[in-house]
Amino acid sequence: MTIFQLSLFIVAGIVFYLFFKQLFSGNHPKRGVDFEAKTADEHIGGISRPDKIFSAPKEDQQPTRIETLLQMADDAVAKGDMLEALKALQSALIVDEKSTEALQRIGYVYLQIKEYDKAKEAYEKILLLDKEDDLAHASLANALHRLGQDEEALVHHERAIALDAEYAPHYFNYANTLYDTGRKKPALDAYQKAYELDNTLVEAKKMIGQLSGGENEQ
Helix, strand or coil, X not given: CCHHHHHHHHXXXXXXXXXXXXXXXXXXXXXXXXXXXXXXXXXXXCCCCCCCCCXXXXXXXXXXXXXXXXXXXXXHHHCCCHHHHHHHXXXXXHHCCCCHHHXXXXXXXXXXXXXXXXXXXXXXXXXXXXXXXXXXXXXXXXXXXXXXXHXXXXXXXXXXXXXXXXXXXXXXXXXXXXXXXXXXXXXXXXXXXXXXXXXXXXXXXXHHHHHCCCCCCC
């Protein structure tokens, strides 16, 4: 081996040493997750249910960008940080403005922070994509009720029940709107149906007792 070849060998060895030292040192740049929304008024929402869960990536697959953002939103909601969830969901809707999973979640967040008009808009977008989404009908009804649009809310409650007559919360939410509008007898019937389908709904049981105990019925 010539002196020149020996010098090249030594230089190459030094380069490889420095490269692997940097690689395993933990000091190399790491890719972060940036979920800062680019718009302030995009629209998580709705009521979740055990038999209508959102899809999750397989363990051997890397989550997509939108799956990562949805998970970040779910984690933020679990911690009670609705503003953090909102930012993640706004970014998710930039990625896919027609994502019903993101729209359901953001509608829920808007309900929690009492931005009912935006919640209504989110659920209406879902129904434009799928008019037979019972959860969207039920959630839209809840938003409309909070906006004082009770007659329209009742229509969507009834549509949700027609689409899934075995889901107790649909009857419970319907009963709440009926009760608030003074329709005590149909409210009692709806509370009873909710409790019949799910006897863990203690509030339904409480309202059944209250309405059966002598309040004026209409």
